[in-house]
Amino acid sequence: MKKLNLEHKTFETANSIASSILDDAKKAMGFVPNMYAKMANNPALLDSYIHSYKTFRQNSGFNSVEQEVIFLSVAYENECDYCMAAHSFVADKASKVPTEITDAIRSNGIINNEKLKALSTFARIVTRNRGHVTNQEIADFLNAGYNENQVLGVITGVGVKTFSNYFNHIAETSLDTVFKSREWSKS
16 A cells, blocks of 8 residues: 555646746656656645755765765665666766766675765765764765865755655655666665
């Protein structure tokens, strides 16, 4: 039995705020992700997520590869099948993350790039421990070549991705066909 019976909103069935966001997504991506269509049941939810996602992408202090490392690491810790598949696809096609790095995160393996390994580790620790990190964990992150502003950027990335991970758990969002090639399950 489904946890929620959310309507798959469209431009026609969503309110004006959500409809505009869905239209923008279709123009930018060529389709409306199932997650957005379900989030559109509550315009505040969809609008908050989209705004947080965009500002993270534009203002976090991380390049696109690092952003995907954060998103994938958080999705792994939160066991979000939908976001692991979607961000693996984005990592491959748009952010150009080396496949061996994406696959290492997906399999809880070893990341061979020391700086990205430190980023993934820190994002996972922040997620797993709900923000309770030690001075040594922060020092390890900083010693890998990151700065204090980027500690705050990781918090932003964790927040954005946890937002969508929790939504997908509750809504049981079905995977879009475009992401099927990177389907994932932690089990």
